[in-house]
Amino acid sequence: MEFEIKIGLETHVELLTDSKMFCGCSTKFGTAPNTQTCPICLGHPGTLPVINKKAFDYTIKVALALNCKIANFTQFHRKNYFYPDLPKGYQISQYDLPIGLNGYLDIKLNSKVKRIGISRVHMEEDTAKLLHFGETGRISEATGSGLDFNRCGIPLLEIVSAPDIKNVTQAKAYVMLLKKILEYLEVSDCNMEEGKFRIDANISVKKLGDEYSKTRTELKNLNSFRFLEKGLSYEIKRQSEILNKSEKLYLETRHFDSKTMTTKSMRIKEEAQDYRYFPEPDLVPIEISREWVDEIKKTVPELPSIRTDRIKKQYDISDNDVEIITSTKSMADFFESCAKIYPYPKIISNWIIRDLLYLLNQEQIQIENCKISSEHLVDMLKMIDTGSISGKIAKSIFKEMFKTGKMPGDIVQEKGLEQISDIDKLTDIIEQVLKENPEIVTQYLSGKMQVFTFLVGQVMKKTKGKANPKLVNELLKKKLK
Amino acid sequence: MEEISKKDVKHVAKLAELDIREDEIDRFVDQLNIVLKHAGKINEIDTTNVEPTSHATNIINIFRDDIVKKCISKKDALLNSPKTIEDLFEVPLIIEE
Numbered sequence: 001m002e003f004e005i006k007i008g009l010e011t012h013v014e015l016l017t018d019s020k021m022f023c024g025c026s027t028k029f030g031t032a033p034n035t036q037t038c039p040i041c042l043g044h045p046g047t048l049p050v051i052n053k054k055a056f057d058y059t060i061k062v063a064l065a066l067n068c069k070i071a072n073f074t075q076f077h078r079k080n081y082f083y084p085d086l087p088k089g090y091q092i093s094q095y096d097l098p099i100g101l102n103g104y105l106d107i108k109l110n111s112k113v114k115r116i117g118i119s120r121v122h123m124e125e126d127t128a129k130l131l132h133f134g135e136t137g138r139i140s141e142a143t144g145s146g147l148d149f150n151r152c153g154i155p156l157l158e159i160v161s162a163p164d165i166k167n168v169t170q171a172k173a174y175v176m177l178l179k180k181i182l183e184y185l186e187v188s189d190c191n192m193e194e195g196k197f198r199i200d201a202n203i204s205v206k207k208l209g210d211e212y213s214k215t216r217t218e219l220k221n222l223n224s225f226r227f228l229e230k231g232l233s234y235e236i237k238r239q240s241e242i243l244n245k246s247e248k249l250y251l252e253t254r255h256f257d258s259k260t261m262t263t264k265s266m267r268i269k270e271e272a273q274d275y276r277y278f279p280e281p282d283l284v285p286i287e288i289s290r291e292w293v294d295e296i297k298k299t300v301p302e303l304p305s306i307r308t309d310r311i312k313k314q315y316d317i318s319d320n321d322v323e324i325i326t327s328t329k330s331m332a333d334f335f336e337s338c339a340k341i342y343p344y345p346k347i348i349s350n351w352i353i354r355d356l357l358y359l360l361n362q363e364q365i366q367i368e369n370c371k372i373s374s375e376h377l378v379d380m381l382k383m384i385d386t387g388s389i390s391g392k393i394a395k396s397i398f399k400e401m402f403k404t405g406k407m408p409g410d411i412v413q414e415k416g417l418e419q420i421s422d423i424d425k426l427t428d429i430i431e432q433v434l435k436e437n438p439e440i441v442t443q444y445l446s447g448k449m450q451v452f453t454f455l456v457g458q459v460m461k462k463t464k465g466k467a468n469p470k471l472v473n474e475l476l477k478k479k480l481k
Numbered sequence: 482m483e484e485i486s487k488k489d490v491k492h493v494a495k496l497a498e499l500d501i502r503e504d505e506i507d508r509f510v511d512q513l514n515i516v517l518k519h520a521g522k523i524n525e526i527d528t529t530n531v532e533p534t535s536h537a538t539n540i541i542n543i544f545r546d547d548i549v550k551k552c553i554s555k556k557d558a559l560l561n562s563p564k565t566i567e568d569l570f571e572v573p574l575i576i577e578e
Binding site: 017018019024026032033034035036037039042044050052056081084131132133143145146148274276278279283284285286287 | 492496497498535536538540541542543544545546547548549550551552553554555558559561565566567568569570571572573574
């Protein structure tokens with residue numbers, strides 16, 4: 001039997017501000033529990049929230065990048081529900097007047113463009129972190145819960161897609177592009193392991209030809225690309241099997257269990273949730289002027305797909321390499337700042353992809369925190385071009401720069417790594433090598449050409465890799481004639 | 482004006498996580514209807530030429546700068562928690578299965 005699938009994704013993103021949404025508490029991650037709180041974010045009676053301007057600006061920025069219409073009048077609402085992670089008994093959120101409405105995101109799959117609608121972009125506050133105690137660590141088997149309010153009140157962006165997503169591949173492409181855009185906008189570090197970029201999904205499956213029923217599943221805890229894929233696939237399979245047996249689907253919330261890679265029902269929603277939204281009386285409304293939006297527009301950088309296309313056109317490097325280089329804004333920035341001062345983009349991208357990325361992965365650090373600047377790399381490349389160091393020595397200099405942040409010229413001087421291009425000196429060494437390997441020379445002279453590289457290797461060994469390889473080749477050939 | 486029914490009272494009690502007894506419901510229906518009727522007096526005002534609003538002050542766009550202020554101590558933060566566990570506010574397990 002054939003099925004049709006409809007997926008809508010809800011993404012929650014913690015914004016990269018120093019202080020919380022409505023109070024001055026720090027948003028720093030990973031500090032001791034309950035050390036970043038105050039009466040406002042703890043929800044004490046009589047306290048009053050005040051909106052963080054930067055968080056509001058960031059939300060406009062995201063809404064613009066996602067092609068949304070920006071509201072000219074907006075306000076906050078109270079979303080009332082009881083859950084221990086919400087000390088006030090309500091979350092300050094937005095309801096009928098979100099900051100951004102009706103945008104879209106174009107994802108590319110097999111060079112075809114698929115447009116995914118963005119229903120809304122709104123602001124709210126994050127909740128406290130709920131930790132469950134129990135022997136297995138699984139929510140479903142916990143025996144008690146504890147709360148850390150450090151996260152409570154951190155500015156949170158909610159981005160809701162239209163149910164335009166038809167399969168798991170599209171869902172993954174949408175989330176990856178969305179994350180990339182947010183990183184390019186520098187409004188969130190989107191660290192999924194730290195819960196700063198979280199995904200919930202609404203999934204409906206129906207038989208081909210049938211109408212979609214209202215029994216969609218809300219799937220929670222899809223907090224990595226892998227879990228998103230596994231969770232959606234499992235849920236599509238589960239719902240299809242139920243429909244195959246002509247059984248009934250329920251409107252329910254399900255939790256993805258990363259240990260079993262399955263989904264588990266949290267609660268069947270018998271009735272629509274009733275949050276009793278009403279305008280937040282403690283916050284005045286906001287009018288967003290045209291001038292304000294124009295100011296924010298100026299801060300929106302060249303977005304990933306546009307930048308990727310431009311770099312493909314502007315520089316002579318393979319499409320594949322461009323995709324890697326533009327996968328993060330900081331890497332694309334690094335590449336372009338090198339390309340500004342060095343004329344061979346292909347060589348730059350090779351060093352970034354083969355050497356820099358390898359070391360970054362190995363040391364688990366981000367390019368923006370690494371010690372190699374564009375000046376480091378370009379200085380070194382110029383030294384290779386002028387013949388003062390060999391390509392092989394450059395590899396070790398690169399590692400040294402990565403480790404210490406020293407300039408390549410200094411490393412060469414300190415370690416005596418200049419390339420030997422002195423013909424007399426090289427001729428001496430070559431003669432020595434030939435003398436020490438008479439059999440190899442005989443083999444070569446009798447036509448066994450492949451032993452040539454062995455002789456080159458011996459010269460390199462004697463010079464600790466510093467001999468100019470091109471020159472060694474020439475001189476050796478001359479000597480063996 | 483619409484009146485509050487028994488069903489409304491049960492629903493609101495459920496939303497507010499209040500356990501109320503069946504025999505209390507009638508009393509709440511009466512009380513809430515009195516409150517509603519009192520608030521309903523507002524309906525007598527002619528608002529034909531008044532713009533709808535949710536705030537009466539005419540103030541807009543109040544913000545603060547993104548500046549970190551000093552937090553209260555962990556000890557003070559936990560002071561109002563009846564029970565704590567490893568510096569966390571302890572709460573009963575709330576997952577519905």
